Amino acid sequence: MSARPPPPPPPVPTPATEEKPGLLRKYRELLAKHEQLVQKLTERTTLHVSTFRLSSWALETSDSALAVLRAGSVVLANSRWHALNQSRGPWRQMAEPGPGVRTQATPTHASLRELAQVEMEAALAPEAVGPRVTRYRQSQPTHPQVLEVRSERVAGPVEGHVLVLARDITAQARDEQELLRARSTMLERAQIRALGELSAGIAHDLRNTLNAMRLRLEMLQRDVALTSHHQPHLDALGRIVSDADARVGRLQDFTRQKTDASGERVQLTEVVRDAVDIARGGIEHRTLLQGHSLHLDVVMPRRLPPIAGSAMELRYVLINLLINARDAMPRGGTIRVRAVRKGATVRLTVEDEGTGIAPEHLPHLFQSFFTTKGNDGTGLGLSMAHGVVTRAGGTLTGANRKQGGAVFTLEFPALKVPRKSPATKAPATKPLKAKHPARRKPR
DSSP: OOOOOOOOOOOOOOHHHHHHHHHHHHHHHHHHHHHHHHHHHHHHHHHHHHHHHHHHHHHHHOSSEEEEEETTEEEEEOHHHHHHHTSOOOEEEOSSOOTTOOOOOOOOBSSHHHHHHHHHHHHTSTTOOSOEEEEEEESSSSSOOEEEEEEEEOOGGGTTOEEEEEEEOHHHHHHHHHHHHHHHHHHHHHHHHHHHHHHHHHHHHHHHHHHHHHHHHHHHHTOHHHHHHHHHHHHHHHHHHHHHHHHHHHHHHHHSOOSSGGGOEEOHHHHHHHHHHHHHHHHHHHHHHHOOOEEEEEEOOSOOOOEESOHHHHHHHHHHHHHHHHHTOTTOEEEEEEEEEETTEEEEEEEOOSSOOOGGGGGGTTSTTOOSSGGGOOSOHHHHHHHHHHHTTOEEEEEEOTTSSEEEEEEEEBOOOOOOOTTOOOOOOOOOEEEEEOOOOOO
């Protein structure tokens, strides 16, 4: 038998075959780390995209206009900015903004973009510190829009950029004005209340003094020897004291608060007649002192429907208007009083031929303590007159006449005249028509 050949020797392992399991393991570890990094990067990218979309949505749906400016151009802006940029100008910086808002004289700007250029230059100025807040108002529209513009320099890698935020604060500015007016009204009411208390005290003291004078006059009139020589003078003194007492009584009436004045039915014809008779004395006195001719031209219809109010208060409203007309005519002229029925209203006008009312004073005529007479006026006459007419349900307005001078117009709602039985006939009222120079009545 032949011998079998020996088995082949086992293969000798090469170095590559020995290192292959280690490389696979490292490759798999690196691949797992890469997948983790890709997953984290994907998550962060998704977060950034979501944040960007959310920010873009917030900017696009915001009521505020936002823009980023650089080198005189708009780099980025939301849709509100573009819409607001189309608003009709011009825009002018407000002279009296709210607290913390800076003011400076600036010209008008045609658009929001032009306005933002000015704000950017101010924010980039070397002396600018912190955010800059300014208010602008439209100059032409009847109901102007108000913007609050906030500009701030952007720091960091985007040096030289300016962030501009514009908000429509029209309603807020209107509320602030209402608050200021309310505070002013409260202050005026407090001043009027204090003045009323002071007037009441003075009127009380004056009335006591007049009562003492009346008693002394009555004692003097009992002296037969004295009255035989000085009776006219004693009678005149008695009338003076009576007139003064009546004036003090009217002053006390003004200082009292009446709650039922609006329930009184007033005949305007009688009110005008009494007021003209009372005011004639003051007009005559001015005529004698200055030597100028003053005329009263009063024309009233035969009948007027009654109005609601207080006859006493309305009487002195008319007296105040007549005295003001007299003061407005230092060289004389004619004061015209007219009354007429206009549908469901009764209209009364008082006109003069004086200097008229300055246009800048017209909006303030009926404000308390506003006067054009300097130290000679208190600023309460027209204010109180306006309050009386308003409480009566009427209106009081002032304007200038085309022919020169001023005209004050009072309008009241007419009350219905109660029907009377056929057996009862109302007496006819004579028309009040007087056109004559004011002259002193003989006593």
